[in-house]
Amino acid sequence: MKPKERVISLRVDEGMASYIEAYAKRYKVSISQAVRLILQVFYSPMRYKKEGGKILKQLNTRITEAEEVESLEEAHKKIAQGVEAELQPLWRLVEESRITTDYLYESYLSASNLMHESLRDYLDKIKETQQEQAVEPYREKVEA
Numbered sequence: 477m478k479p480k481e482r483v484i485s486l487r488v489d490e491g492m493a494s495y496i497e498a499y500a501k502r503y504k505v506s507i508s509q510a511v512r513l514i515l516q517v518f519y520s521p522m523r524y525k526k527e528g529g530k531i532l533k534q535l536n537t538r539i540t541e542a543e544e545v546e547s548l549e550e551a552h553k554k555i556a557q558g559v560e561a562e563l564q565p566l567w568r569l570v571e572e573s574r575i576t577t578d579y580l581y582e583s584y585l586s587a588s589n590l591m592h593e594s595l596r597d598y599l600d601k602i603k604e605t606q607q608e609q610a611v612e613p614y615r616e617k618v619e620a
Contacts, residue, residue: 513579520576524569531566535559
């Protein structure tokens with residue numbers, strides 16, 4: 477386990493369990509990793525907003541304090557003190573957010589491609605069935 481991680485046990489209904497297992501199998505990850513990914517995707521934006529807000533508030537406080545000093549040199553010192561300590565977590569949040577967004581985008585593309593493939597297969601099967609049964613083809617235009 478990584479530092480600061482905790483084990484949480486949960487029960488889900490059979491349908492949810494099947495969904496999680498299928499998701500894990502599809503993306504070739506363990507069930508626990510699939511649950512972590514699902515939770516991360518769902519809760520990360522709220523977490524990033526909350527943590528980012530705290531960091532920016534600290535930075536704004538430092539700038540406000542710096543504006544109250546008399547010399548420019550002292551103002552620079554006030555701003556510089558701890559800025560890196562505040563910017564490092566902010567950069568980490570941005571990077572984690574980018575990774576989550578990339579994951580969501582890749583998942584969207586994958587789901588979209590799967591849906592289009594399924595639709596094409598379905599339309600091909602309809603055409604085959606119509607030809608086999610000598611049925612007049614459905615005339616409405618369907619684009620996949």
